Amino acid sequence: MYAQLVETGTSGIKSLDDMSPEERAFQQKIDDEIKIEAKNWMPAAYRQTLIRQISQHAHSEIVGMLPEGNWVTRAPTLKRKLQLMAKIQDEAGHGLYLYSAMETLGADRDEEIAKLHAGMAKYSSIFNYPTLNWADMGAVGWLVDGAAIVNQVVLQRTSYGPYSRAMIRICKEESFHQRQGYELLLTLMRHGNQAQKAMVQDAINRLWWPALMMFGPSDEHSPNSAQSLAWKIKRQSNDDLRQRFIDQTVPQLELLGCTAPDPELKWNPERGHYDFGAIQWEEFYEVLKGNGPCNAERLATRRNAIEGGAWVRAAAVAHARKQQRRTAA
């Protein structure tokens, strides 16, 4: 891939000849699949790209707790409530691993979170959509975690060691999330009444397209992809991962007995893939600009949580100091 970019001279990526000896040695390590670790030399732009991607990823995990948090008090059974709470707590854990991985690059967690709360940082567009019925809890697990896994499985091989190792653990947990979501939907479809089955189809209708947008803009409109692929931060393109997700999800959709809100979704035997309809990119960019259905609500909830929890953090610090003083005495 890298050689190809150098040859074609695309995307303003430096050719090997234009690189300093340090940059060339760095690229050689990447090409040889040797992980870059926190204390290794790295180009400033590589560090910055990682801080950008990992912080956005961490913010997504944390903001991603909110659409499901909306249903904890209304889960239909104790079992479902426990599952939902465990899943939401896992997402908090993912955010913490990712913020820690980001800190190894020298970024400051509080500063990055402050940017999120000021509306200056991105997080996954999907979490700006509302969760309107109980079946959404299944559809989020199945479609949203399902899309997240397809993206994150390849990130286990990302070139930055701490990010790659965080991804290995995260993928194991996301896999449970995806299955519990699908099992919830199957239960509604196999044992539910007409109204419950209709809820499943409604949830799929609303979340299908936003889930496809999670993979980011199409390759020709993805400004960061060429360099991130050359540095092996990303291992596959946005469009390739989106296609993989569709190919593996449609048979599951059929098993559920549901349909996608896409009349053009059809198996193409020549390509060996499903064809699908046009994604509404205007909607995606509006959500990124802050104009999605729930952007303002999500950020307000996060800000309130930080402000409302200030006394807990202050008490925890005071308690830790007291313990330290006692141990020292």
Ligand code: FAQ
């Ligand atoms: N939403 O040039 P590209 C989860 C931005 S975790 C918002 O293609 P890149 C778990 C992009 O940042 C879900 N913004 O960018 C869970 C860039 O903006 P910038 C999160 C998006 O970085 C489940 C601009 O557009 N997963 O769901 C989106 O090379 C259930 C141009 O795009 C990750 O973050 C989007 N969908 O590729 C939690 C995975 N797409 O910074 C709770 C790691 C693109 O230039 C419940 N991240 N943008 O201003 C990645 O793999 C990559 O960052 C991509 C984007 C593929 C998301």
